[in-house]
Amino acid sequence: MDIIFGNAVDWLFQPITAAYALAAIGIALHFGFTGLLNFGQAVFMAVGAYGFSISVKVLHFGFWPSVLVALIASVIMAFILGIPTLRLRSDYLAIVTIAAAEVFRFIVSTTSAQPITGGPQGLNEYSDEFWAMNPIPNGHYKFWVWDYTEDDIFARAVAWGLVIAFAILLAILVRSPWGRVIKGIREDEDAVRSLGKNVYSYKMQSLVVGGLMGTVAGILFVLPTSVQPGNYGTTLTFFIWTILLLGGASTVLGSIVGAMIFWSLLSLTSDLLSAGVDNGVITFISQNQIGDIRFMLVGIGLMLLVIFRPQGIFGNKKELYFNA
Amino acid sequence: MPNDIAKGPVAPGCEKVDPILIANNVRRQFGGNVAVDVEHVEIPRGKITALIGPNGAGKTTFFNLLTGFDQPNSGDWSFDGKNLAGVAAYKVSRMGMVRTFQLTKSLNMLTVMENMRLGAQKQPGESLLRALFKPLWIKNEDSITATANELLTRFKLDAKAEDFAASLSGGQRKLLEMARALMTKPKLVMLDEPMAGVNPALTQSLLEHIKGLKAEGMTVLFVEHDMHMVRNISDWVIVMAEGKIVAEGPPNEVMKNPAVIDAYLGAHHDSDLGADKIAKGK
Ligand SMILES: Nc1ncnc2c1ncn2[C@@H]1O[C@H](COP(=O)(O)OP(=O)(O)OP(=O)(O)O)[C@@H](O)[C@H]1O
Numbered sequence: 232m233d234i235i236f237g238n239a240v241d242w243l244f245q246p247i248t249a250a251y252a253l254a255a256i257g258i259a260l261h262f263g264f265t266g267l268l269n270f271g272q273a274v275f276m277a278v279g280a281y282g283f284s285i286s287v288k289v290l291h292f293g294f295w296p297s298v299l300v301a302l303i304a305s306v307i308m309a310f311i312l313g314i315p316t317l318r319l320r321s322d323y324l325a326i327v328t329i330a331a332a333e334v335f336r337f338i339v340s341t342t343s344a345q346p347i348t349g350g351p352q353g354l355n356e357y358s359d360e361f362w363a364m365n366p367i368p369n370g371h372y373k374f375w376v377w378d379y380t381e382d383d384i385f386a387r388a389v390a391w392g393l394v395i396a397f398a399i400l401l402a403i404l405v406r407s408p409w410g411r412v413i414k415g416i417r418e419d420e421d422a423v424r425s426l427g428k429n430v431y432s433y434k435m436q437s438l439v440v441g442g443l444m445g446t447v448a449g450i451l452f453v454l455p456t457s458v459q460p461g462n463y464g465t466t467l468t469f470f471i472w473t474i475l476l477l478g479g480a481s482t483v484l485g486s487i488v489g490a491m492i493f494w495s496l497l498s499l500t501s502d503l504l505s506a507g508v509d510n511g512v513i514t515f516i517s518q519n520q521i522g523d524i525r526f527m528l529v530g531i532g533l534m535l536l537v538i539f540r541p542q543g544i545f546g547n548k549k550e551l552y553f554n555a
Numbered sequence: 556m557p558n559d560i561a562k563g564p565v566a567p568g569c570e571k572v573d574p575i576l577i578a579n580n581v582r583r584q585f586g587g588n589v590a591v592d593v594e595h596v597e598i599p600r601g602k603i604t605a606l607i608g609p610n611g612a613g614k615t616t617f618f619n620l621l622t623g624f625d626q627p628n629s630g631d632w633s634f635d636g637k638n639l640a641g642v643a644a645y646k647v648s649r650m651g652m653v654r655t656f657q658l659t660k661s662l663n664m665l666t667v668m669e670n671m672r673l674g675a676q677k678q679p680g681e682s683l684l685r686a687l688f689k690p691l692w693i694k695n696e697d698s699i700t701a702t703a704n705e706l707l708t709r710f711k712l713d714a715k716a717e718d719f720a721a722s723l724s725g726g727q728r729k730l731l732e733m734a735r736a737l738m739t740k741p742k743l744v745m746l747d748e749p750m751a752g753v754n755p756a757l758t759q760s761l762l763e764h765i766k767g768l769k770a771e772g773m774t775v776l777f778v779e780h781d782m783h784m785v786r787n788i789s790d791w792v793i794v795m796a797e798g799k800i801v802a803e804g805p806p807n808e809v810m811k812n813p814a815v816i817d818a819y820l821g822a823h824h825d826s827d828l829g830a831d832k833i834a835k836g837k
């Protein structure tokens with residue numbers, strides 16, 4: 232039992248959890264504060280993952296130049312998505328982002344792109360320089376049921392450090408006059424236009440900044456593991472949206488707590504189900520169905536959340552009354 | 556009766572002594588329906604001008620065209636001597652020509668105060684980079700908050716300053732939108748039915764505020780169906796019907812014009828009862 236809860240608690244602080252939290256912070260800026268429907272956060276993450284790993288593996292750049300390449304690619308991607316759509320109604324951005332994410336995934340996973348992107352196999356072993364920066368002495372660090380290597384701790388520290396830094400950045404931005412303009416755009420962009428603000432430019436800035444958060448999340452996502460094209464499908468985007476709505480779209484902390492709850496709940500349900508099946512308590516499913524069933528359970532949990540707490544965990548109930 | 560507004564004889568589209576806004580051949584068609592077809596019109600500077608006309612006359616469409624919220628099929632117009640055709644809406648507003656909307660656009664999930672602050676121009680904190688450093692914009696924020704407080708008091712919204720705009724009544728939202736437009740310190744305010752839904756007691760004080768704007772040197776152009784208000788505060792009245800300017804002149808003379816009675820008052824004689832309605836306290 233300790234192991235099961237140990238796993239669930241471990242998931243609270245996994246680098247993956249941090250990556251999802253950060254990507255969700257980006258969508259919070261896009262959707263929660265600016266009203267932009269970005270259904271392609273996966274593409275910004277993929278740009279981060281591929282931009283970084285290709286720079287290291289193929290171009291033989293160092294760690295920091297590779298990060299820079301990914302960030303520049305992210306800004307370019309934001310412009311490609313934003314220029315044709317941000318003057319139009321908000322649904323257009325939704326369609327274009329979702330399509331762009333899929334197109335990007337198909338392109339990087341074709342076999343003809345193999346020499347650069349690794350094709351269907353993806354890429355790995357680009358993190359040597361990252362691990363070399365780890366100041367923590369080698370060894371095993373044990374707490375309760377966990378046993379971490381120095382790299383595990385380093386990856387977690389860096390990932391969560393960045394999440395906190397970006398959460399603070401978002402908090403500062405949305406409390407500033409700049410944040411007031413984007414919130415105004417979320418409410419009614421014509422009103423904001425009539426007050427002399429260049430709405431198009433603000434939407435673009437928001438798209439770029441939130442996209443950069445997705446890109447940094449994409450790098451965090453792959454640093455401790457490998458780049459797999461299959462990871463950047465629509466599921467990734469929808470998990471991030473789930474996390475955002477779980478925590479509350481127009482909040483800063485919601486994304487972080489949402490990601491923690493999402494991942495530790497997933498771990499908890501699958502471990503509990505698995506233990507149940509092993510002990511013969513649960514007889515109507517088999518071990519290999521658990522992976523799918525836990526998502527169904529999470530889905531039910533989300534439905535309950537939407538019914539009983541539609542504003543998300545951190546959201547302001549008032550906001551919903553008014554929107555109704 | 557001589558007047559100091561028109562240059563020559565008073566007629567639809569006549570020249571003004573000191574126009575702030577001049578439009579030529581502005582035409583907007585929706586499919587086969589010509590919504591606006593204004594040959595020539597000039598808005599006098601520093602005066603209160605009413606734009607009246609029956610429903611569907613094209614008043615709101617004309618506002619939209621002039622302020623860059625809609626593009627005409629043809630035509631050009633200038634504000635303060637600067638050509639405005641094809642200029643983006645936000646730039647029009649920055650030049651000092653600010654409008655409100657017939658269907659109120661309060662920013663619901665912002666507080667009344669934040670709505671007001673948003674109206675202020677040239678805010679350092681509205682740039683992405685400077686937004687990150689509060690000391691760079693906090694002084695400006697304090698000064699626009701002071702201005703906003705003054706305006707809110709004038710418009711009797713000061714008690715609501717920290718409430719969400721969504722919690723305001725329809726009439727209060729009209730007031731907020733007008734106050735917010737004034738935060739931009741415009742030269743020309745264009746109000747689309749500012750009194751619709753505002754209670755009679757407040758109407759009276761709003762009329763005073765609008766006269767006050769004129770006293771401060773602003774030009775006001777407003778669309779209104781309430782003839783009491785039109786008669787009470789406007790220096791000049793322009794009448795639109797079926798997209799065209801059919802009459803203009805000082806309020807008392809325009810109201811007597813047979814073309815106006817035909818186009819407007821004829822169909823809605825009781826809209827002339829604004830004053831009586833107020834007297835009855837309705
Ligand atoms: N977006 C649009 N698409 C099609 N037709 C439109 C559109 N906007 C306005 N119209 C048409 O243009 C004409 C003028 O409309 P407009 O809203 O300018 O009238 P108005 O003078 O403001 O009337 P009201 O006093 O009722 O507000 C109407 O016939 C209307 O149906």
Ligand SMILES: [Mg+2]
Nearest residue numbers: 614615616657
């Ligand atoms: Mg109208």
